[in-house]
Amino acid sequence: MNYGKAFKIVRALTGLRQKELAQLLDIDPSHISLIEKGTRNPSMNTLETLAQKTGIPVHLVSLLASEEADLKGATAEELHLVGESLAQLLLKPQKA
Numbered sequence: 001m002n003y004g005k006a007f008k009i010v011r012a013l014t015g016l017r018q019k020e021l022a023q024l025l026d027i028d029p030s031h032i033s034l035i036e037k038g039t040r041n042p043s044m045n046t047l048e049t050l051a052q053k054t055g056i057p058v059h060l061v062s063l064l065a066s067e068e069a070d071l072k073g074a075t076a077e078e079l080h081l082v083g084e085s086l087a088q089l090l091l092k093p094q095k096a
Helices: 003-014 016-026 028-035 044-054 058-065 077-092
Strands: none
Touching: 003 016, 003 028, 003 044, 003 058, 003 077, 016 028, 028 044, 044 058, 058 077
């Protein structure tokens, strides 16, 4: 799993900078940087907080973190596109 990739995608979808995401998650900005570089993995608590604060379900964050070796029957590119599409749908403003 590449949670660094997932965090970058979540930040891109939400328009947040590392510092802003760190404030949202109540963690040090350097921790976000280390996660995105792949030198640290987020705790389950951090993943749950990320999901809660951004509105992106934790299962989708895990899908965004998936790599080809983590999954059977689909390429990483296919799953990456599915994950991004789902995230965009979730973040799309709802019509009243």
